[in-house]
Amino acid sequence: MLNFKARLHLFLLACILFSMQSCISRLRRPEITGVIVDYDKSPIANCKVGEVLTDKNGRFKLAEERYNAFFLTELFVMEAPPLMVFEPVEKEGFEKDAVSIFNSRGGGRRKGAKYKIDTIFLRKTNQSFDISAMLKNSNWKLGYTKNADTIYLIKDGFKDWCKTDRCSPFYGEYQGLTDNYYTGAKNLPEGMIRRMIDLRFETEKSPLKINMVCEYISTFEGPNRAPDTINTKGSYQVLANSKMILDAGKIKQLSGKFNISEVDLYQMKLTKVQEN
Known part of the structure; x- marks a missing residue:
């Protein structure tokens, strides 16, 4: 028969094993x-969002969902x-x-976790746009490919508007054209890490204001190149709501149809018209 000390050890071991098999809410x-x-x-x-439908005011609420994970598994x-x-958003x-x-450690949040997404703008299947009206008196950021045959334009307020999967890839592609340091892309010239271009579209056929800042690699050894800044004016013209003529002033590579x-x-995405 086991003595008191042995029984105590077995009891403590059983408690430890039980606690290791208990669950943690994730x-x-x-x-x-x-x-x-x-x-x-x-x-x-x-409008269907995940498993729910929006009400007459377009509002929806998806309930919090949790699962139990074994303590022993989580311990390792x-x-x-x-x-x-990933919750689909669908409406005929x-x-x-x-x-x-996505959050690399977000599964550890306690019960009562909330995510308020505010407003989602859903695009109609055959949505039309008045390009001239979109550009008039507005500020944009621009990125372009090595040979300037493709231009990406991001309007101020993009991040407040873009909260879903449909628009977020466009921003990733824009970043790849403007920032070698952050994205690891190789679109920019040798030694350049960022090229930030801000545009101000005013009324059509009136000056287009452009500010371009280029940043370069900085090292302890040096010599290090100071950022380049170009301020210039040009013009733009929208043709038949499907083409654009740009005169980018001193930034010649951006001029064209x-x-x-x-x-x-x-x-907005622009692709250069190839002349015959």
């Missing part, structure tokens, strides 16, 4: 709330699991979209 999806509107800011009712991992959420007559969330190959509320 976050699968936070509570997500928001409102769905069209490009005229009119609410969209009965030594950190909170990632959070990966509109382009499909999705709300996605372009097709408006992609357009959305806060973004």
